[in-house]
Amino acid sequence: MKTRTFLQSIAVGVALAAGATSAPAQGSAPYPSRPVKLVVPFPAGSATDLAARVIAQQLGTALGQGFVVDNKPGAGGSIAAMDVIRSAPDGYTLFFSSNSALASNVALLKTMPYDPLKELTPVAGVGETTLALMVKTDHPAKNIDEFVNYLKERPGKINAGFGSSTSQISIANLNRLANVNALPVPYKGIPLAVNDVLAGTVDFTFVDLGNSLAQVKGGKMRALGVTSPKRSSLAPDWPALAETMPGFDVTAWFAIAGPAGMPQDVVQKLNAATTEALRKPEVKDKLAGIGLQPMPMPAAQLKTFMADEVTKWKRMAKEANIQPE
Missing domain, CATH: 3.40.190.150 (Bordetella uptake gene, domain 1)
Incomplete structure (x- = not known):
């Protein structure tokens, strides 16, 4: 009886020791251990x-x-x-x-x-x-002043695509600060809005700076201004919309x-x-x-x-x- 009890004690001790050594091993792999x-x-x-x-x-x-x-x-x-x-x-x-x-x-x-x-x-x-206000290269407006006049002459008839909250509020700020009425059209992403501007489905959109630079370089679109309060060092020739619409600040x-x-x-x-x-x-x-x-x-x-x-x-x-x- 004593022998059996002694052997059981050894077995329990071995099991506990094994658990003590194996438990940390399961969680010891440093992060990240998989994709x-x-x-x-x-x-x-x-x-x-x-x-x-x-x-x-x-x-x-x-x-x-x-x-x-x-x-x-x-x-x-x-x-x-x-x-x-x-x-x-x-x-x-x-x-x-x-x-x-x-x-x-x-x-x-x-x-x-x-x-x-x-x-x-x-x-x-x-x-x-920052974002940039983008139109097709054949758009009649060559700068932001001409563009604002273009919108004012067509109240409620110009569509603006947006694919993010930043571009959505940029359209709203343009409407408010320039006293115009462009109609916002939602998209699942800015590239989709860009595609429809190029196709003529919508008239303009606000595009993240990287895609704006690529579109201008490709000769397909024109940038009329950026939404940050000052010009971007990455596109210093593009005016800040705040230069003609004080208070325009969206980043x-x-x-x-x-x-x-x-x-x-x-x-x-x-x-x-x-x-x-x-x-x-x-x-x-x-x-x-x-x-x-x-x-x-x-x-x-x-x-x-x-x-x-x-x-x-x-x-x-x-x-x-x-x-x-």
Whole structure:
């Protein structure tokens, strides 16, 4: 009896020892130990998509795993955001978005299926950019003054495509500050609005700077001005719309977030790798080609920044008399 009890004790001890050594082994693999998905709320070819691919390549090299871009456009970014929010908060599904789905949609959508400040974990700031007011090269207006007169002569008859909250509020600001009445037409992404401007379906749109530069270089479109309060160093010959319409100030930004509850060590690892990538001259050059200037930001600062942006966009939407839809 004593022998049996002694052997049982040894067996229990061996089992406990095995558990003690095997349990940490299951969770000891450093992050990331498998590919990471970057969910993008806009279609391929958009500024968000292009920036995501630049950063994905850098993170993959720095962290030794593949970072795969997964485009999920639609519903103003809500489809992509919900995909991330519903995923496990382990850092293997991340959200690479512009301000649209991270802040400004709160002011523009009547019903938000999620709260970006409560259901997402801010990870890292990436970049910021401006937009440009774009028309076809054969448009009769050669500058912003001629364009405003063109709109005033055709009240309620000119269509403007928008594919993001930033382009939507840019149209609203143009209407308000120039006292015109262009009719906004929604698209799932800016590239789709550009296509319809080129096809003549809509008359103009506001395009992220990178795509604007590409369209002008290709000779298909003309830029009449940028939405930032000052001219962009990436397109110094393009006037700021604020030069003729004081108060015109709309900029876009890009950041990485994850589902709520992400481990802080994973957040810090991703933030450090992103920040380091943004310091590289070759990355700065690639982002400049997309029209972005680096916006590195610690995760805690990004959290405050996002909250401030929600407040800012609510104010801008109210000033532009935009009714949430």
